[in-house]
Amino acid sequence: MSPHDEYEVTVVGGGSAGVAAALAASRQGARTLLIERQQLLGGMGTNAMVHTFCGLFHPDVSQGPQWLNPGIPTELGTALMQRGGMEEPDLMGRVYVLRHRPADLASLTAELCAAEPHLTVLTGAEVTALSPGWTITLNDRLIHSRAVIDTTGDALLARLLGHSHWDLATSARLYRPAYVWSFQGLSAILDEPLRLHVAALIVRAVKAGALPAAALGTTLRASPTRGEVFVSTDLEAGGDHWDPLDLDQRLHLESEGRALAQAVWDFLRSSHPSFTTITPPVLPVHAGIRESARWRGDYVLSADDLIRSRRFEDEAALAGWPLEMRETARGPRFRYFDQPEPAGIPASCLRARSLPGMFFAGRCLSCDHEALASVRVMGTCLATGQAAGQMAAAFRP
Ligand SMILES: Cc1cc2nc3c(=O)[nH]c(=O)nc-3n(C[C@H](O)[C@H](O)[C@H](O)COP(=O)(O)OP(=O)(O)OC[C@H]3O[C@@H](n4cnc5c(N)ncnc54)[C@H](O)[C@@H]3O)c2cc1C
Incomplete structure (x- = not known):
């Protein structure tokens, strides 16, 4: 890379949302850069050893498992099942989940990215500054990009831009790590x-x-x-x-x-x-963080939107996982949608009118604390990441 690199789309954060965003943008032909500070792609599903994909399947389980979002969520889910030697996802009560091995997610995401000719992946690289337009500071380099997608999970780019762009629940309510x-x-x-x-x-x-x-x-x-x-x-x-x-x-x-x-x-x-014969513990790269800062976009998705399976004209992805609230370490409290029907996630949760060319997805998209209890799961992050990648690739100033 030269000291000043030009990209059409830059994705910051290589978790579920970021990988899907980078694949989607590059598959539209956009010259895309994916930046990840850890050595492996996959985010929490790799580095924090989260080992079950939720949100991949339709909430109506009476017909058996049906993929909820077409494209990358279905592609990656199918490939993970093949690698895990599984024929079916697991039915856990009222929902289907897909168990995976974190190492499989790391290798699969790396392979999928490597296969895209328009995509460059930088791992072990951390974004530290951002100026509108967009210029990203990455260690000692500057990256210029027509569109940028924040998939850091922590709304890092919103925090670099200023307090009016992000929200954080009170400490007592934050979903526990x-x-x-x-x-x-x-x-x-x-x-x-x-x-x-x-x-x-x-x-x-x-x-x-x-x-x-x-x-x-x-x-x-x-x-x-x-x-x-x-x-x-x-x-x-x-x-x-x-x-x-x-x-x-x-x-x-x-x-x-x-x-x-x-x-x-x-x-x-x-x-x-x-x-008595178990091997010593294999530890994660880092602890799992369920909730931190979220973007404030053009629309803030609410728990009510999800519970009522609301659909939107500018729908970008579908959510189907119940609200899984973990405000204490004593275990989850579930709230299911009123009907076993998916809810829409509008494109206006993935962008802000005041910041043309800026998009966000995954667990830092624009939603309230309760809605995050559903849309933070990795299957939904793949879907919102894919949508943000397509929107960013199509963006023209
Ligand atoms: C303990 C725990 C259990 C969970 N259980 C489940 C479950 O069973 N099923 C399920 O589907 N979901 C589960 N989740 C939720 C899910 O894992 C996360 O919400 C989801 O992985 C978020 O995806 P993401 O891509 O938005 O963010 P992340 O996976 O957090 O990825 C963000 C990426 O951005 C990178 N990054 C951050 N800052 C920078 C920077 N400055 N420069 C470069 N890169 C940066 C990070 O290193 C990271 O790789 C769980 C979460 C936790 C913590």
């Missing part, structure tokens, strides 16, 4: 009775002081690979003082998560015969 890690070598099938038995053992150990209180609510889920298990714990993270944009708090979260993983791993190995 979580720490996810994995191990291999479980010698039994992780079925429901074993999961419940382990949950009860953990509760007893917390009561006896053998595990920290933060371990309460730890859940185990089998990966598509036999013997591999993902372990997740929601964290209070300072409760009423939690600020996901504060670096010190993020660092504290990492050390709390690592210590907890070690303690739970030690406990599992010594408390049940099926766990």
Whole structure:
């Protein structure tokens, strides 16, 4: 890259939304740059070890699994199922979900991007400044771009532009972060009775002081690979003082998560015969952040829009996942749509009239705190990312 590079579309953030945006823009023929600060693409689905895609399927499960959004969400979901050796997604209560291996998501997203001749991917590169027009500062380089898409999850570009462009829920309401890690070598099938038995053992150990209180609510889920298990714990993270944009708090979260993983791993190995042969914990690159800053776009999608399955004239994508609220570390509170019908996400949630050429998608799109409980899931992020990529490619000043 030369010190001043010109692109038609620049996507900042290579998670589900960013990868879909970059693929969609480049497939329209736009010279596209995707910038990701971590080494691997995939965002939370890779680096925080989130291992289940939600929001990929129609909310009416009575007809079996039906893909909700055509294009990249269907393409990537199908490819992940093939890599995981799965014929069907899992029906969990009233919704279909797709389990995946984070390593599969990382390799698949890298391969899909590498196959696009108009797309350049820069990993290990962090955007630090932005000026309208648009010029992006990336380490010691300047990138000029006709259109820019913010898929950082944290609305980073809105925050660089000023306070009028973004919102953040109060600390007490923010969906809790979580720490996810994995191990291999479980010698039994992780079925429901074993999961419940382990949950009860953990509760007893917390009561006896053998595990920290933060371990309460730890859940185990089998990966598509036999013997591999993902372990997740929601964290209070300072409760009423939690600020996901504060670096010190993020660092504290990492050390709390690592210590907890070690303690739970030690406990599992010594408390049940099926766990004596498990491998040491595989830790994530970073803890999982469910909610931080959101863009304020031309329209702010509300929980009511979703619950009533509202449709829009300028519809860009469909949402079908229930509102999964996690305002405490004690587990989710679900609110389902009134009817098993999808809701629309309008294009006006992915742009702001006052900022021509700026688009946003994924978990930092323009919605309220309650609506985020649904649209933040990765299947929906793929769909809004795809829509933002198409809009950015078509943008002319
Ligand atoms: C613990 C946990 C469990 C979850 N469980 C599920 C689940 O079961 N199913 C589901 O579908 N969803 C789940 N989610 C939600 C889902 O993982 C996220 O909401 C989704 O991944 C958001 O996608 P995104 O692309 O918007 O953002 P992210 O995945 O957060 O990606 C944003 C990317 O931007 C990059 N970035 C940020 N700043 C910069 C910068 N300055 N320069 C360059 N790059 C930058 C980041 O490194 C990151 O890769 C869960 C989330 C968490 C935290």
